[in-house]
Amino acid sequence: MIDIQSITKNYGSNIAIKDVSFKVNNGEIVGFVGLNGAGKSTTINISAGVLNPTSGDVLIDGYSITKDKKKASMNVGWVPELPIFEQDVKALDYFVYIAGFYGISKSEAIKRGKELFEEVGLKGVEDRKLNQYSQGMKKRFALATSLISEPKNFLFDEVLNGLDPEGISFFRNLALKFKSQGKAILFSSHILTEVESLVDKVVFINKGRIVKEMTMNEIRNYEIGTGLRIILEKNVDEKVKEICSKFGNISVQGNIVIIHSDVDMLEVLQELYNAGYKVSDIGKIHTNLEELFFKIIGMNNQQALI
Numbered sequence: 660m661i662d663i664q665s666i667t668k669n670y671g672s673n674i675a676i677k678d679v680s681f682k683v684n685n686g687e688i689v690g691f692v693g694l695n696g697a698g699k700s701t702t703i704n705i706s707a708g709v710l711n712p713t714s715g716d717v718l719i720d721g722y723s724i725t726k727d728k729k730k731a732s733m734n735v736g737w738v739p740e741l742p743i744f745e746q747d748v749k750a751l752d753y754f755v756y757i758a759g760f761y762g763i764s765k766s767e768a769i770k771r772g773k774e775l776f777e778e779v780g781l782k783g784v785e786d787r788k789l790n791q792y793s794q795g796m797k798k799r800f801a802l803a804t805s806l807i808s809e810p811k812n813f814l815f816d817e818v819l820n821g822l823d824p825e826g827i828s829f830f831r832n833l834a835l836k837f838k839s840q841g842k843a844i845l846f847s848s849h850i851l852t853e854v855e856s857l858v859d860k861v862v863f864i865n866k867g868r869i870v871k872e873m874t875m876n877e878i879r880n881y882e883i884g885t886g887l888r889i890i891l892e893k894n895v896d897e898k899v900k901e902i903c904s905k906f907g908n909i910s911v912q913g914n915i916v917i918i919h920s921d922v923d924m925l926e927v928l929q930e931l932y933n934a935g936y937k938v939s940d941i942g943k944i945h946t947n948l949e950e951l952f953f954k955i956i957g958m959n960n961q962q963a964l965i
C-alpha cells in the first residue's frame with residue numbers, strides 16, 4: 660500500500676505541491692491526473708524516495724520513505740517520466756551493477772537480468788549500450804531494475820507518454836497484471852481518457868493541490884449526462900423557462916438554457932418558435948471525461964455545462 664501523508668514540497672518561495680494526501684490500496688490502480696506542472700512528478704519522486712519532501716511523509720507498506728528509506732524504496736518500483744540512462748555501458752552490465760546494491764551476486768544477477776529483460780520486452784538488446792536505448796526501451800529498463808526487489812507497489816509516471824502502440828499496450832497490460840497480483844499501482848497522466856479504462860479511482864491534482872478523488876463508477880455515472888443547449892437571441896425569460904421545463908430539468912445563464920435530458924431538438928425548437936422566440940444556436944451536449952476534468956480543475960472549456 661502507498662500511503663501519501665500530507666506531503667509538501669517547496670522550491671524556495673515556489674510551492675510545487677501542498678498538503679498532498681491519498682492512498683493506493685493493494686489490488687488497486689489509481690490514476691493521478693493533472694495538467695503539465697500540476698505536481699504529479701514531484702509527488703511520485705517523493706514517493707519513490709528520490710526527492711525529499713519539505714514536510715509530510717509517504718508510507719510504503721508501512722515503511723516511511725523519509726525515516727526508513729531503504730526498506731520503503733525496496734518495496735516500491737518506479738518508472739520515471741523521462742528515465743535518464745546515459746551510461747556508455749551495456750544494459751545488462753548496468754543491470755548487474757544495480758543488482759549489486761541489492762546484494763545479488765554477479766552470476767545470479769546475470770541470470771535474473773536475462774529473465775527480466777525477456778519479461779519487459781528487451782530480449783535481444785541486453786548487450787546494447789544504454790545511451791543507445793530509445794525512451795521506450797529506457798522505460799522498460801527502469802521497469803526491469805525495479806523488478807529486482809519484487810516490490811508490491813508501483814509508481815508509473817506518465818509511462819505511456821511517447822510510447823508506440825505496442826509499448827502502450829505492454830504497460831497497460833502490465834498494470835492490470837500487477838493489480839490482479841494484489842499490487843498497489845499509481846499511474847499518472849495528464850489525459851483522463853488515457854487512464855479511464857485502467858484505473859479504479861482517479862485523484863485529480865491542480866496547481867500542487869489535490870482537488871478531487873473520484874471512483875471510476877462515479878466518473879462513469881457523470882459521463883452519461885446528455886442534454887440540449889439552446890442559445891437564444893435575447894435573455895431567457897419566464898415563458899422560455901416554462902416551455903423548456905416541460906422537457907426536463909433546466910439550467911439558465913443569460914441567454915443560454917440547458918435542458919438536462921435527452922430531448923427531441925426539433926420539438927423544443929418548434930415550441931419556442933411558436934411562442935415567438937428566436938434561437939441563434941441549438942445543439943446536443945454530452946458531458947465527456949475531458950469536460951469533467953476541466954470542470955474539476957476549475958477551468959471552462961467550450962463544452963462545459965453551466
Ligand SMILES: Nc1ncnc2c1ncn2[C@@H]1O[C@H](COP(=O)(O)OP(=O)(O)OP(=O)(O)O)[C@@H](O)[C@H]1O
Binds near residue numbers: 674676693694702
Ligand atoms: N527542481 C525544481 N525547481 C523548481 N521548481 C520545480 C522543480 N521541479 C519542479 N518544479 C515545479 O514544481 C511544479 C510541479 O512540477 P511537476 O514536475 O511535479 O509537475 P507534473 O504534474 O509532473 O508536470 P508534467 O506533466 O509536465 O510532468 C511546477 O510548477 C514545476 O515548475
